[in-house]
Amino acid sequence: MRFPTRNDAISETSLHQISPVMMRFKGAFLLLAGMGLAILVSFLVHRFHVPGALDFPVDIGNPLTDSIDGAVEWLVINLAWFFDAISDNLKIALGKLRDFLVWVPWPVMVATVLMVGWKVATFKIGLASAVALALIGAVDLWEAAMVTVAIMLVSVAISVIIGLSIGVLASKSDWVDAGIRPILDGMQTMPAFVYLVPGIMFFGLGNVPAVIATVLYSIPPCIRLTNLGIRQVDPSVVEAGRAFGSSRIQLLTKVQIPLAVPTIMAGINQTVMLALAMATIAAMVGAGGLGLEVLRAMGQLEQGDAFVAGVAIVILAIIVDRISQGYITSRRRSTE
Amino acid sequence: MTHMNGARGNGASTPAITVNGLWKVFGKRGEKALAPEYQGIPRAEIQDALDCVVALRDVSFQVAEGETFVVMGLSGSGKSTLVRCIIRLIEPTAGEILIDGQDVLQFDDKTVNEFRRNQVAMVFQHYGLLPHRSVIENAAYGLEVRGVEQSERLDRAAAMLEKVGLSGREYAAPRELSGGMQQRVGLARALTVDPAILLMDEPFSGLDPLIRAQMREELAELQSEMKKTIVFITHDLDEAITVGGRIAIMRDGEIIQLGTPEEIVDSPTDEFVQEFTRGISKTRVLPISRIMEPPCCVASQDDSPKSVMQTMSMSNHSYVFITDENQECVGIATKEQIASCGADQQDSLENIDAHQPQAIPADTSIEKALPLIIGHDFPIPVTNDQGELLGMASQSAILEVIAQSAKDNAQPVEPAPASA
Numbered sequence A: 001m002r003f004p005t006r007n008d009a010i011s012e013t014s015l016h017q018i019s020p021v022m023m024r025f026k027g028a029f030l031l032l033a034g035m036g037l038a039i040l041v042s043f044l045v046h047r048f049h050v051p052g053a054l055d056f057p058v059d060i061g062n063p064l065t066d067s068i069d070g071a072v073e074w075l076v077i078n079l080a081w082f083f084d085a086i087s088d089n090l091k092i093a094l095g096k097l098r099d100f101l102v103w104v105p106w107p108v109m110v111a112t113v114l115m116v117g118w119k120v121a122t123f124k125i126g127l128a129s130a131v132a133l134a135l136i137g138a139v140d141l142w143e144a145a146m147v148t149v150a151i152m153l154v155s156v157a158i159s160v161i162i163g164l165s166i167g168v169l170a171s172k173s174d175w176v177d178a179g180i181r182p183i184l185d186g187m188q189t190m191p192a193f194v195y196l197v198p199g200i201m202f203f204g205l206g207n208v209p210a211v212i213a214t215v216l217y218s219i220p221p222c223i224r225l226t227n228l229g230i231r232q233v234d235p236s237v238v239e240a241g242r243a244f245g246s247s248r249i250q251l252l253t254k255v256q257i258p259l260a261v262p263t264i265m266a267g268i269n270q271t272v273m274l275a276l277a278m279a280t281i282a283a284m285v286g287a288g289g290l291g292l293e294v295l296r297a298m299g300q301l302e303q304g305d306a307f308v309a310g311v312a313i314v315i316l317a318i319i320v321d322r323i324s325q326g327y328i329t330s331r332r333r334s335t336e
Numbered sequence B: 001m002t003h004m005n006g007a008r009g010n011g012a013s014t015p016a017i018t019v020n021g022l023w024k025v026f027g028k029r030g031e032k033a034l035a036p037e038y039q040g041i042p043r044a045e046i047q048d049a050l051d052c053v054v055a056l057r058d059v060s061f062q063v064a065e066g067e068t069f070v071v072m073g074l075s076g077s078g079k080s081t082l083v084r085c086i087i088r089l090i091e092p093t094a095g096e097i098l099i100d101g102q103d104v105l106q107f108d109d110k111t112v113n114e115f116r117r118n119q120v121a122m123v124f125q126h127y128g129l130l131p132h133r134s135v136i137e138n139a140a141y142g143l144e145v146r147g148v149e150q151s152e153r154l155d156r157a158a159a160m161l162e163k164v165g166l167s168g169r170e171y172a173a174p175r176e177l178s179g180g181m182q183q184r185v186g187l188a189r190a191l192t193v194d195p196a197i198l199l200m201d202e203p204f205s206g207l208d209p210l211i212r213a214q215m216r217e218e219l220a221e222l223q224s225e226m227k228k229t230i231v232f233i234t235h236d237l238d239e240a241i242t243v244g245g246r247i248a249i250m251r252d253g254e255i256i257q258l259g260t261p262e263e264i265v266d267s268p269t270d271e272f273v274q275e276f277t278r279g280i281s282k283t284r285v286l287p288i289s290r291i292m293e294p295p296c297c298v299a300s301q302d303d304s305p306k307s308v309m310q311t312m313s314m315s316n317h318s319y320v321f322i323t324d325e326n327q328e329c330v331g332i333a334t335k336e337q338i339a340s341c342g343a344d345q346q347d348s349l350e351n352i353d354a355h356q357p358q359a360i361p362a363d364t365s366i367e368k369a370l371p372l373i374i375g376h377d378f379p380i381p382v383t384n385d386q387g388e389l390l391g392m393a394s395q396s397a398i399l400e401v402i403a404q405s406a407k408d409n410a411q412p413v414e415p416a417p418a419s420a
């Protein structure tokens, strides 16, 4: 079979001798040839010690890091009041929440999870969640788990408040939507570690940078799905809302947001899961909790401890996911 | 209503809705389609040339207060665009829409909302109910948006739900109701705000034929009580005739005929309209006055039986219509009845024992008049609004017209116009 292409004219003349099979796999041949050439050149460079081919002739690394250091230092000094305010308030909120969670006796906590799981999802999910939570207590990771939960809850609260607001704005304005889309894309392709950087820069080590990183890491799905959910509301219902003279706010609060709730909840579910993941990783910047247990155990080569703490994290994630998924499902059933 | 304006002299003469030269062109370079050089060019060609859709093309009409105005046309003819322009859900490209003497198109956003809250309400083909709210909360939505206090708006919504036959279902969710029921909620939601104007965009098109007929009847009943100004959209001429007063027929964004059902069935402007009217039996729309004959023989109540007898014999008529001093028909008598009256030595027809059939108003459709005529072996009087005798309708005349209409319908009829 012959493909008429714009190369026809050429093949008539210079490429006349090349067999049709080779024409078909031209791309693959070129790639192989390129790789062969690259290896050959590398080999020759090492064989003949070509100067400058292995070391970069310039190094702008130092000036760059220096200037960033300077900028951050300047910000930290001049906006100290701002960072201090965030840091202080977060510390207070985290501390209070952790103290509270630890203060609640474990049977009460387990019973609460049972009830919530049952009411919000199903009895089975409630029961399984309660048993799983009790297991965490049984392996003496209760306090660590509560610290992780505290970091997660505070971060999720912040993410949801900010995420919902930005999501609503984006759904109302195509400009905002177009503006945040590449930012969100970028955020979601960045590796989790990168999120630890800004926290350390401005807040040093501890639970506060952990919360900052967790918020940054977990906010995109909340924004995206709020935006999507509102935009996806059945246009005929929105039209009816407008026809009866709803103001923009009334349309939003009485029609669009209530109908977008299942989608928004799916976003919040993802936010919660991401927050849990980041609250664990954030042990690397000094956050306490289950992540820290894993890190410590691995550092001391206590595989058993590391494994148990790891499983505790998984259990926590499953409990949170099951309950919130169950809620979304029941809610979706009631609005459709 | 907040926008009442004192300028209107007498309610009957000011139309409730006036639409003048309304255009809507969808597309970036929409205004270009208004240029004179595109006048008379078919819509499809404009679409090819300018890459825009002419949905409304110089549409003008007036709707009187309390009138049910029907807009009919195939899918894509611009009906929905037209009603949505009236309520400003779509911004027209050009033209004027006067409601209560004010140009709706000049309203700013806030006034538009006030206008929607207080003067118009709309019923949608796909109901447009809020799925997360109960039936009663849906019905109360218009009042809620207006800021009416909860207990009052629920009371009013409940009253309206009862009117549309939904009492007992107030706290059901819309999705638990059948289509017909959901549309009743849609209707109740519109009527709860007590609008002067009701816009209905194919409200019954999604329903089963039986439910549909029932809903039409109920709407007619409600309307006879409430006297709203209604703009009713349909793609079905049969429905248009049942529901409406005047009908505007649209094609490709233009009104190609506007008139009463009688005018449309009787004298369609072109083949397109004629095609629509094919399936419609003439007896449904033509009034009885079209087939009535002049009364064969009329006598006053005061006439003497003898003279009446004489006239009848001379003109060779077997029936006489007896009228009183107001020209109202009081009965129909046969020769024998006149004779027996004369035999009783009476000098007038006042006490005659004559047939007293129910008179038929002249604007009654032939179809409706049918049961009143068939089965009597004497002609039935046809009267005007004042009850004065205008003519008579006989069984033979009506059979003739039915036979004719059956013959028309027996011709191969093309499939009914596709539904929207």
Ligand SMILES: Nc1ncnc2c1ncn2[C@@H]1O[C@H](COP(=O)(O)OP(=O)(O)O)[C@@H](O)[C@H]1O
Binding pocket: B026, B027, B053, B054, B055, B073, B074, B075, B076, B077, B078, B079, B080, B081, B082, B420
């Ligand atoms: N938002 C829109 N953008 C572009 N074209 C539209 C839009 N809405 C309607 N139209 C077009 O306008 C024409 C009239 O539509 P519509 O008023 O919905 O017709 P109908 O209600 O009679 O079926 C159709 O050809 C339709 O495709």
Ligand SMILES: [Mg+2]
Binding pocket: B079, B080, B081, B202, B420
């Ligand atoms: Mg339509």
